Amino acid sequence: MTLGGFLDVSRETMERLERYSELLVKWNPRINLVSKSTIDDLWTRHILDSAQIFEIPKGGIRRWVDLGSGGGFPGLVVAVLVRELEQQFEIMLVESDARKCAFLSSVARELDLKVQIKNDRIENLNSLDADIVSARALADLSSLLDLSERHLAQGATLLLMKGKKWRSELETAQSKWNFDCQIVKSKTSEGSVILCVSGVCRV
Numbered sequence: 001m002t003l004g005g006f007l008d009v010s011r012e013t014m015e016r017l018e019r020y021s022e023l024l025v026k027w028n029p030r031i032n033l034v035s036k037s038t039i040d041d042l043w044t045r046h047i048l049d050s051a052q053i054f055e056i057p058k059g060g061i062r063r064w065v066d067l068g069s070g071g072g073f074p075g076l077v078v079a080v081l082v083r084e085l086e087q088q089f090e091i092m093l094v095e096s097d098a099r100k101c102a103f104l105s106s107v108a109r110e111l112d113l114k115v116q117i118k119n120d121r122i123e124n125l126n127s128l129d130a131d132i133v134s135a136r137a138l139a140d141l142s143s144l145l146d147l148s149e150r151h152l153a154q155g156a157t158l159l160l161m162k163g164k165k166w167r168s169e170l171e172t173a174q175s176k177w178n179f180d181c182q183i184v185k186s187k188t189s190e191g192s193v194i195l196c197v198s199g200v201c202r203v
């Protein structure tokens with residue numbers, strides 16, 4: 001089966017994603033996992049948007065860490081997608097809100113996903129030694145680099161999902177940090193991009 005016209009997945013994966021979206025709709029009124037204005041378009045705005053990130057890294061991953069996962073975007077979608085590949089890498093979701101972590105744990109249990117869920121602030125954690133760090137709607141690029149630096153393994157890549165202000169964020173970050181950045185256009189949201197950042201070090 002094809003997911004969003006860009007990713008081939010099994011029927012089981014599609015069923016897991018459908019169940020995940022049902023659980024989100026059920027829990028959302030209580031803990032505001034996604035904004036009310038986007039819940040009717042959950043599939044495109046959140047699930048497909050997150051799924052596109054899965055195609056970008058090219059192997060060699062031991063640990064993928066998603067920062068500020070909220071309702072699981074993009075990290076929990078990645079956990080569903082990697083499950084059909086017999087779990088080629090470890091996935092960790094970091095989220096400071098305990099209610100959101102309870103939701104993430106409940107979905108992971110029901111969908112039989114192997115994910116570690118860390119209910120803490122990113123700043124409080126020892127180095128997570130991640131090969132991939134992802135984040136969506138968490139902070140501006142400079143703040144994301146501040147938060148992530150300590151958690152990057154050698155040769156790590158950050159996959160940062162950014163809205164229309166990405167150019168000015170990039171300019172500001174380049175005055176404080178050295179890094180390589182590949183810009184991938186979003187397949188689901190006009191004007192949004194995924195910044196693929198590597199070789200991060202302070203200026």
Ligand SMILES: C[S@@+](CC[C@H](N)C(=O)[O-])C[C@H]1O[C@@H](n2cnc3c(N)ncnc32)[C@H](O)[C@@H]1O
Pocket residue numbers: 033034067068069070071072073074094095096097100120121122123135136137138
């Ligand atoms: C705007 S939401 C985005 C959630 C999700 N990534 C998405 O795209 O739907 C940001 C999330 O990051 C969490 N968060 C913010 N600062 C954090 C920090 N320093 N450490 C851990 N989680 C944090 C918040 O609790 C919230 O759930």
